[in-house]
Amino acid sequence: MKKYFVGITTIFMILLAIPSIHVSADDVDYSVQAIIPDNQIDKKQGYFDLKMQPKMKQRLQIKVFNSSNHEITIKQNVTYASTNKSGMIDYSNKPLKEADKSLEVPLPTIAKISDDTIKIPASSTSSISVDIEMPEQSFDGMILGAVEFTQVSEKNTEKKESGLSIENEYSYIVGVKLSETTKKITPNLNLLDVKAGLNNYRTSVSAVLQNDQPVILDNLSVDAKVYKKGEKKVLHKAAKSDLKMAPNSNFPYAIDWENQPLEPGTYVLKLSANNGDQDWNFTKEFKIGDNAKDLNKKAVDVEKNYLWWWIIGGAIAAILLFLIIWIILRRKKKKNNED
Known part of the structure; x- marks a missing residue:
């Protein structure tokens, strides 16, 4: 039975802690572009930085460009921002159950994507939409997340003689930052x-x-x-x-x-x-x-603790030494008695 290993290459840039979409790579067949709406706070940015209101509904548009000469398949997810073990903001897709308990409104709970997977013909452009519906209750601070795009390309599948195959995936991240007020929030x-x-x-x-x-x-x-x-x-x-x-x-x-x-x-x-x-x-x-x-x-490379081996070895050596001395003394005493 063949085993499949998925190697994921995530391609992104960080600007003000929000991932940008202006990325290029020679071996990637596609790119993405956010269509910036009127309620964008900073229109110079390529990610969504939106001024929202309670109960507000909005549809976001993102274009996906296929620059190759063959059809490609793209899958997409709405993700929430987390912090990885290296102490950096992470926008990759994770189960909601792994979110911190203090996160009251994860982006995936209020943002729904139009298509989980799309196929884009060669040298063509498609678009996906993300429908957002804000909570009824107003909030201070921000809701932070992203839309993650991943290409699954059969041409990048390498089959090895061992029967294993490696399927390469390339991901783009389009950041989504939603806020309603300008109240300064102090981190804790x-x-x-x-x-x-x-x-x-x-x-x-x-x-x-x-x-x-x-x-x-x-x-x-x-x-x-x-x-x-x-x-x-x-x-x-x-x-x-x-x-x-x-x-x-x-x-x-x-x-x-x-x-x-x-x-x-x-x-x-x-x-x-x-x-x-x-x-x-x-x-x-x-x-x-x-x-x-x-x-x-x-664990790898863990240094072994040989203390107990030294203790046991020392005890055995002490017992042997005691037996040798006892045997010598006994023979000497026996010899003296014979004389």
């Missing part, structure tokens, strides 16, 4: 949880950070240190800057365990963060449980 950072796990298959501890406000939290610097409970020595630490969080989102800020095995016990995390205007400081006690053994087995 929370520490939701601290837990041991694997980051890129390496042992780590993650501090789950949350921005619970409907505004982008940018220029974020984070400094985290982990201690064994009751001790002052820093076991592991991680400092990063220029992080950016989507509105009403969370992400796991990883503290690398430096290829050391995770050891069960009680630890303390001390984490400080700032965005140039605000400071946050957290101290949280957490435990690494019995699942550490399984995590260490799954």
